[in-house]
Amino acid sequence: xxxxxxxxxxxxxxxxxxxxxxxxxxxxxxxxxxxxxxxxxxxxxxxxxxxxxxxxxxxxxxxxxxxxxxxxxxxxxxxxxxxxxxxxxxxxxxxxxxxxxxxxxxxxxxxxxxxxxxxxxxxxxxxxxxxxxxxxxxxxxxxxxxxxxxxxxxxxxxxxxxxxxxxxxxxxxxxxxxxxxxxxxxxxxxxxxxxxxxxxxxxxxxxxxxxxxxxxxxxxxxxxxxxxxxxxxxxxxxxxxxxxxxxxxxxxxxxxxxxxxxxxxxxxxxxxxxxxxxxxxxxxxxxxxxxxxxxxxxxxxxxxxxxxxxxxxxxxxxxxxxxxxxxxxxxxxxxxxxxxxxxxxxxxxxxxxxxxxxxxxxxxxxxxxxxxxxxxxxxxxxxxxxxxxxxxxxxxxxxxxxxxxxxxxxxxxxxxxxxxxxxxxxxxxxxxxxxxxxxxxxxxxxxxxxxxxxxxxxxxxxx
Numbered sequence: 001x002x003x004x005x006x007x008x009x010x011x012x013x014x015x016x017x018x019x020x021x022x023x024x025x026x027x028x029x030x031x032x033x034x035x036x037x038x039x040x041x042x043x044x045x046x047x048x049x050x051x052x053x054x055x056x057x058x059x060x061x062x063x064x065x066x067x068x069x070x071x072x073x074x075x076x077x078x079x080x081x082x083x084x085x086x087x088x089x090x091x092x093x094x095x096x097x098x099x100x101x102x103x104x105x106x107x108x109x110x111x112x113x114x115x116x117x118x119x120x121x122x123x124x125x126x127x128x129x130x131x132x133x134x135x136x137x138x139x140x141x142x143x144x145x146x147x148x149x150x151x152x153x154x155x156x157x158x159x160x161x162x163x164x165x166x167x168x169x170x171x172x173x174x175x176x177x178x179x180x181x182x183x184x185x186x187x188x189x190x191x192x193x194x195x196x197x198x199x200x201x202x203x204x205x206x207x208x209x210x211x212x213x214x215x216x217x218x219x220x221x222x223x224x225x226x227x228x229x230x231x232x233x234x235x236x237x238x239x240x241x242x243x244x245x246x247x248x249x250x251x252x253x254x255x256x257x258x259x260x261x262x263x264x265x266x267x268x269x270x271x272x273x274x275x276x277x278x279x280x281x282x283x284x285x286x287x288x289x290x291x292x293x294x295x296x297x298x299x300x301x302x303x304x305x306x307x308x309x310x311x312x313x314x315x316x317x318x319x320x321x322x323x324x325x326x327x328x329x330x331x332x333x334x335x336x337x338x339x340x341x342x343x344x345x346x347x348x349x350x351x352x353x354x355x356x357x358x359x360x361x362x363x364x365x366x367x368x369x370x371x372x373x374x375x376x377x378x379x380x381x382x383x384x385x386x387x388x389x390x391x392x393x394x395x396x397x398x399x400x401x402x403x404x405x406x407x408x409x410x411x412x413x414x415x416x417x418x419x420x421x422x423x424x425x426x427x428x429x430x431x432x433x434x435x436x437x438x439x440x441x442x443x444x445x446x447x448x449x450x451x452x453x454x455x456x457x458x459x460x461x462x463x
Contacts, residue, residue, distance in 0.1 A: 052072070052419075052433055052447070052448035053072065053095070053098050053099075053448055053451075053452060054070070054071055054072070054433070055069065055070050055071070056068060056069045056071070056420070057243055057344075057345065058112065058217070058238070059237065059239070059243060059341055060236065060237060061231060061238075062337070063238075063339075063340070063341060064340050064341065065111065065340070065341045066111060066112060066237055067108065067112030067113060067114060067237075068112075068113060069115075070095070070099055070104075070113055070114070071116065072094070072095055073433050073448075084144060085120060085142050085145075088121070088142060089124070092118060092124070093126050096124075096126045096127060096129075097129075099115070099130065100130060102452050104134060105130075105131025105133070105134055107459065108134050108459070112135070112136050113134050114136045114217075115137055116138045116140050117138070118142050119139040119140065119141060119142075119148060119153055119178065120142070120146055120147055122148075122156045123148075127160070132163045132164035132165045133164050136165075136166045136167070136187060137166070137168070138167075138168040138170060138189060139169070139178055140170065140175075141177050141178060154184070158184065161184055167184055167187070168185060168217065169185040169187070169188055169214075170189050170190075171188065171189065171190045171191070172206060173202060173206075182206065182210040182211040183210060183211065185211045186211075186214055187214060187215050187216075187217050187237070188207060188211060188215070188216050189217045189219060190203060190216065190218050191219055191220050192218050192220040192221045192226055192230065193220060195230070195233070197233065200216075200230075200233030200234065203216055203233075204216070204234050215237060216230075216235040216236055216237075217235065217237040217238070218235045218238050218240075219239040220240045221239065221240030221241070222240060222241050222242060222245070223245055224245060224247060224338075226242060227242045242338075243338055243341050243345070244342055244379055245379075246379065249378070249383050249384050250384055252382060252384070253387060254381060254391065255332070255381070257287075257332035258332060258381065259391065260287065261287075261325050261329045261332070262392070263280065264277065264325055265325050265329075265393045266391070266393060267280060268321060268322055269393040274310060274313050275310070277313060278310045278313060281309050281313075282309060288309055290328075291309065291324075292307070292309070294324075295315060322393075323366060323370065326370060326373075326374070327373070329391065329392060330346070330381075331343070338379070339379065339380050339381070339382060342376045342379040342380050343376070344458050345376060345420065346372060346373050346374070346375060346377070346380065347372075347373065347454075347457075347461070348372075348416070348420075348451070348455050348457075349372030349373070349375055349376075349413065349416040349417065349420075350368070350369040350371070350373040351372070351453075351454035351458060352447075352450050352451050352453075352454035353368040353371060353409070353416050354366075354372075355454060356412055356415070356416075356442060356447065367398055367409060370394075370398055371398055371401045371407075371409040371412075371413055372413060372416055374389070374392075374402045375413055375417075397409065411439050412440055415433075415442065415447055416454075418432060418435075418437075419433060419447060419451040433448075
């Protein structure tokens with residue numbers, strides 16, 4: 001991972017993944033086939049004329065990211081919640097085609113993509129373009145007429161499974177209409193709200209007796225304690241705000257590597273000369289070797305490899321050295337469990353902010369990246385935010401934005417956070433996507449495209 005980050009540090013950014021084509025045509029079709037009621041105003045029609053792809057991480061028991069649930073942004077979902085089956089189908093097609101255009105097969109690698117789709121959409125031809133090995137389709141039930149007959153739906157699901165697509169079923173004790181698909185299900189999906197030991201045992205028995213070896217997925221987990229409880233119930237996959245939630249880490253201190261890096265940053269900010277900085281680096285053999293290895297990898301256009309710390313520092317320069325040390329501080333003492341998932345989320349935020357800042361001076365783009373990266377440094381290191389930031393000697397603007405105290409970059413950070421959850425409403429962390437984009441003077445479509453590019457980049461550099 002750090003090789004790619006150092007490439008960013010040297011200004012050699014990976015080529016951007018092609019952005020998905022505009023979804024405008026899909027929604028022009030939506031308005032043709034399922035227009036809003038005539039009583040609705042032209043303004044509301046325009047407001048609903050576009051939608052944006054969002055995602056939520058799915059973690060395994062080790063708290064590493066096992067996949068993502070992809071969805072349309074909440075504004076679009078709210079609009080169609082009580083609409084006709086035909087309207088749901090058009091939105092589902094937009095979602096599927098957006099994922100195909102985003103090339104999620106290559107994007108995800110071995111990870112899974114969970115997609116909730118109406119039961120009557122499972123025979124739609126657009127599903128043929130999805131990468132079967134990555135996809136878990138979760139059928140949903142709509143209240144109006146047009147649901148497939150059970151035998152026909154079982155045949156459709158069997159065809160999907162033959163292609164390699166997996167099936168997840170929403171808690172069959174809640175959505176009883178699809179219980180007949182349990183023998184073909186590989187996942188049973190329950191909501192954290194209302195999940196207790198009795199219900200967990202019942203779902204476990206269903207998995208053992210009907211859906212052989214199906215794994216339990218729990219969505220909407222608010223805290224790490226809820227995650228631990230779900231683990232005890234036997235769940236295998238987990239979603240919810242717990243991934244980036246804070247705990248009481250007041251008794252914890254940054255690790256020894258972070259402390260050494262903090263000393264280097266402090267001397268660098270105090271204008272220590274290169275000889276002193278090189279001497280401090282040489283006191284830590286592992287850190288010295290890491291610097292030489294990374295700079296030789298990133299600077300491979302040089303005629304000869306770099307063999308001395310002094311030469312490496314001269315090549316980096318003082319500003320790049322400080323950014324390298326800050327990046328290193330986020331990884332050397334990384335906490336266990338969900339710290340890895342938090343780091344990936346932070347990398348996505350940083351890269352998205354950098355992409356949205358394209359055209360700004362280089363130093364400002366670097367600052368945007370660092371704000372996104374450091375926005376979860378306390379969760380990554382599992383120490384209080386004050387202790388995590390203290391050794392880094394950040395500029396006032398960066399620190400204020402990270403702390404949520406204003407600053408020149410906070411609005412872009414709020415926009416990056418708004419892209420992380422499809423149901424982040426006004427007042428939630430990061431705010432509503434459309435409102436957050438407007439506050440930055442950025443089109444929501446551009447923000448959504450940059451978010452997907454940032455996700456691709458973050459996963460590539462961690463391979």
